[in-house]
Amino acid sequence: MRDLVAGVRYLGRGQRWVLTHGRWFGFGLLPALLTLVLYAAALAALGFWADDLATWATPFADDWSPPWPGLLRGVFAVLLWLGVLLLAVISFAAVALLVGELFYEKLSEKVEEAEGGLPDDMVEQSLWRELWIGLCDSVYVLGRALLFGVPLFFLGFLPVVGQSVVPALGFCVSGFFLTLELASVAMQRRGIDVRTRLRMLRDRKALALGFGVPLVLLFLVPVAAVFLMPGAVAGAALLVRDLVGEGGPEPAADGDEPAAAPAGTPYGPGGPHGVPG
Structure with a gap:
């Protein structure tokens, strides 16, 4: 529970940081706005063609008596769009991170400088090298997300469970992998490869979910993603400092004792940053 609350706090601290540093907030809006336009066009196109896709994917229902073909295809279209x-x-x-590589890298660095300094063993790479690594890492993360997402899509057809438990699991999966994507900016700076990032967040699932699930829910609000993205990058930088043992104890709520970082973490300074999982 402590990690879950800490994840929410890092998200809030990131949003507060960019709001109190207005120049960096505006700096981080541009790539998110461009990405939103591209995604809105793609989702609108999917909504327009969803019925045709449902008909194409369910030819076996052509001979069914009404209303079952329409019901099946309606459910399929809705689940497809939600998925x-x-x-x-x-x-x-x-x-957005790929589009705004320079923007978010600089924003993340400024957050770390303000919160205790950049890591001593910071890895310097060319822009094209960073873009290539970011693209490969994103494909890897997307593939892992699909391993969970595809089964959840088909489980969504189950009565009751498909309309209650499955969506909740879907938000958890989305939140975890969204945290992984956002944390990649600060982790790549430390030379931590994507498999090690995944293992680090698996070890602190509650922290990742506390940060990512509220963000997923907020991202569903139209246009909200554009305004939340700079703060999400800032919050992820703070979260990574916790994961690698550089951030000190997480500030506690009034009346609580500070939450210390887990003892013996193998990911702090001097730990196996680049060891693949």
């Missing part, structure tokens, strides 16, 4: 929407939420951060 793609959740996938879009996960990939939105990845695409």
